[in-house]
Amino acid sequence: MLEPDDRARFEQLVLPHLDAAFNLARWLLRSRSDAEDVAQEALLRAYRFFDGFHGGDPRAWLLQIVRNTCYTWLGKNRPAELMTEFDETSHAVEVRERPQFGGSPETQAIAADDRERLTRALEELPPRFREVVVLRELEGCSYKEIAAITAVPIGTVMSALSRARRQLKVSLTSLQGKDSLGKEVTREL
Amino acid sequence: MNCELTTKSLHGYLDGELDAVRAAEFERHLESCPECLAELESQESLRASLQQAQLRERAPLGLRKKILQDLPKPATTTRFAPSLSWQWLAAAAVLLLAVGGLGWQIASSRLNFSAQQQLSAEIVDAHVRSLQPGHLSDVISTDQHTVKPWFNGKVDFAVPVRDFADEGFPLQGGRLEEIDGKTVAALIYGRRKHEVNLFVWPENASDESVHASSVRGYQLLCWRKAGMEYWLTSDLAQPDLEVLQHLLAQ
Numbered sequence A: 001m002l003e004p005d006d007r008a009r010f011e012q013l014v015l016p017h018l019d020a021a022f023n024l025a026r027w028l029l030r031s032r033s034d035a036e037d038v039a040q041e042a043l044l045r046a047y048r049f050f051d052g053f054h055g056g057d058p059r060a061w062l063l064q065i066v067r068n069t070c071y072t073w074l075g076k077n078r079p080a081e082l083m084t085e086f087d088e089t090s091h092a093v094e095v096r097e098r099p100q101f102g103g104s105p106e107t108q109a110i111a112a113d114d115r116e117r118l119t120r121a122l123e124e125l126p127p128r129f130r131e132v133v134v135l136r137e138l139e140g141c142s143y144k145e146i147a148a149i150t151a152v153p154i155g156t157v158m159s160a161l162s163r164a165r166r167q168l169k170v171s172l173t174s175l176q177g178k179d180s181l182g183k184e185v186t187r188e189l
Numbered sequence B: 001m002n003c004e005l006t007t008k009s010l011h012g013y014l015d016g017e018l019d020a021v022r023a024a025e026f027e028r029h030l031e032s033c034p035e036c037l038a039e040l041e042s043q044e045s046l047r048a049s050l051q052q053a054q055l056r057e058r059a060p061l062g063l064r065k066k067i068l069q070d071l072p073k074p075a076t077t078t079r080f081a082p083s084l085s086w087q088w089l090a091a092a093a094v095l096l097l098a099v100g101g102l103g104w105q106i107a108s109s110r111l112n113f114s115a116q117q118q119l120s121a122e123i124v125d126a127h128v129r130s131l132q133p134g135h136l137s138d139v140i141s142t143d144q145h146t147v148k149p150w151f152n153g154k155v156d157f158a159v160p161v162r163d164f165a166d167e168g169f170p171l172q173g174g175r176l177e178e179i180d181g182k183t184v185a186a187l188i189y190g191r192r193k194h195e196v197n198l199f200v201w202p203e204n205a206s207d208e209s210v211h212a213s214s215v216r217g218y219q220l221l222c223w224r225k226a227g228m229e230y231w232l233t234s235d236l237a238q239p240d241l242e243v244l245q246h247l248l249a250q
Helices: A004-013 A016-029 A034-050 A058-075 A079-083 A088-097 A106-109 A114-122 A127-138 A143-150 A154-176 B006-012 B020-032 B034-053 B064-070 B086-108 B113-128 B145-152 B238-249
Strands: B171-179 B182-191 B194-202 B208-215 B218-225 B228-234
Touching: A016 A034, A016 A058, A016 A127, A016 B064, A034 A058, A034 B064, A058 A079, A058 A127, A058 A143, A114 A127, A114 A154, A114 B034, A127 A143, A127 A154, A127 B034, A127 B218, A143 A154, A154 B006, A154 B034, B006 B020, B006 B034, B006 B238, B020 B034, B113 B171, B113 B194, B113 B208, B113 B218, B113 B228, B145 B171, B145 B238, B182 B238, B194 B238, B208 B238, B218 B238, B228 B238
Parallel strands: none
Antiparallel strands: B171 B182, B182 B194, B194 B228, B208 B218, B218 B228
């Protein structure tokens, strides 16, 4: 049973990281309204498990719970999304076959960036790659923190980041070949 | 991307996560590998785009309130009430005496406890206020030679402005704050995605070593050196904040 002191401690240590919790949920679920529900559920779960928190980094501890809550929610509501793991070999072929726009397409694509295109490119990444980019680039987590949150070794964090970022560049390049409605205007070689 | 080091070290290098030996090894490699150099530049520009796009989304305003309402009420606070007997009163009296004696000791030291707490709360308020959009800096510059003169004529003391970008705490700017009825200098340092505020003002008293505290989840470090009082605050973990404190106190 939680004591009154625990509630004060929870409000002091965990609640300040609500924005981080919401942001991770928003990107994993790709929806603000679902993220709001799931972040709320995760915070309540965190409160229930709060006697299991023995010091350490409260943000990493909370994000770990948020992440688990998100995956449970996805498994229940959108199981197909969890199946879309990034297939290295098929993407390797795709990269080579992708139409080139002259010069260096990837630098072109990135230079002409805009928020919407980056959002779509990030949302196209499989969740396991999306989360490392979100934690690193949006949340500023260290590899050690990401490893703790996603429950993988640090070496895996580094390789996931490197694959995620390469994939992100590929998506950005391909998005440049689509018009604003997302229809492909250039696909044939 | 055939180069083995591209996959092995490039991202660790980009993220500042390689140890000094491996970072130096990778830098030597960059000199002779145009492929890695191009990839590093391309990754740096991807990162810059991600930063500029400001993709981090804040929680909706009402969410915090909703969560606070939904948190189950903790065990009641009336645990002691039913058995409030003379024994409890006696124990309470002893405790009061003890606390009173302790309070006396603390009050007679220069760090008056409640004044200190009030100051901590004021500092954290100023920090939180500064995080509102557009409130962080009056002078935005990573150049200490721009920030330092900006304070001239605005405060009546020399503000110690130093940049620690190489140590991972880049200077981001400065502004004025009202703390404890005084106009003080605030300097902003970055650490990954976190902002750190340093508040500085002259205080005519003897040096004090570092004192750590926390208010509403924000960490604070304060110390006094050579007639200046320093307060550091951030949502960073204490050890990170201590690194900056060491740099500043050098």
